Amino acid sequence: MTQVYNFSSGPAVLPREVMLAAQSELVDWHGSGMSVMEMSHRGREFTQIITEAEADLRKLLAVPASHRILFLPGGAHFQFAMVPLNLAAEGDTVDYVNTGHWSKIAIKEARRYAKVNIAASGEEGHFTAIPDEADWQRSDNAAYLHYCSNETIGGVEFPYIPKSDATLVCDMSSNILSRPIDVSQFGLIYAGAQKNIGPSGLTIAIVREDLLGRARPGTPTMLDYSVHAEADSLYNTPPTFGIYMAGLVFKWLLEQGGVAGAEARNIEKAALLYETVDTSAGFYSCPIEKPFRSRMNVPFRLADESLDDAFLEGAKARGLVQLKGHRSVGGMRASIYNAMPLEGVKALCDYMRDFTRSHG
Ligand code: PMP
16 A cells, blocks of 8 residues: 555544554444444444543543533534524624634624624734734623634644633634643634544534523524534434544544643644754745744745645655645645654655755
8 A cells, every 4th residue: 555644634644543443343343243334323332432432532631521522513614603603692792813714714604693803813914923812802792702723724823722701712623632721711612523533524512511502593403502412412313434433533642642642742743844944044934923833734835936846746756745735825734633643744854855955
């Protein structure tokens, strides 16, 4: 089999051990004679799978008893609507921090349901930094404050959890499980699975219990968090295979020292890659201000854009794939989520230096 290092932003690389485990039990899960894909979501076997997945995620993030863990269908885009529908009443004001592409989409959707106050925006600075928290213009009585902890396309990441009197809501799609977080500070955390958790089609929500049961009248049943909570994430047929894969990833992470272990590896990987960019004498550059550089998504440009195609081709020849930046920003982007091994980042850094020597 061709071995590559896959730098895709998502769906992204999954741990090799997890893929092999899934392969070995694909057609016969634990002697049941069935694939997880073929099982009833209400049967004994799948009940064990989802119960363990939830317990393992609770352990990994030290989710307090005050918060429910939900396995929801659909991507994070569903959450952009579910958040205002469930947490804001008609006419309420909600605060959003705009740090880039995904914040903007969340804001656009929220505007359909609530009065959105942009508490802070990094747009003037081309989203190269997180606006200083001291300057945020918060509403007096916002139903919640929403932010995106890691902008997957732009590559800016919050190095801290914002303080908020209003219920704190966070899109953690692209950095959940990459570092320890204090879940008790949040009313709601949500994350599409396809970066650090598992295959796409599954979204995790971690919601404080007292926020359940507040969906505004007219909210579609499937978009009401309390419906999913009451049914233990089995209101409808959930993405069972995705939940199973997420469970394998959670077990893998627990074996690797949990999120603290993941954080240590992520710091090392990101440092190597940014150092390679920063010491290239301008051959490569990354526009993001250092304190806000993402540990998960490293965007970089070649000073001479006419070399982009050659860079990508040469990378592919060395088994370094999916490095092309998002179509909206161009350049390159290396996504180095939990499942990207250190060796993959080292191989990319070696290639980048070699490419500089041959083209610089
Ligand atoms: N938020 C962030 C931070 C993302 O990176 C993405 C997808 N890349 C989304 C939201 C949207 O997720 P989905 O496509 O699963 O709806």
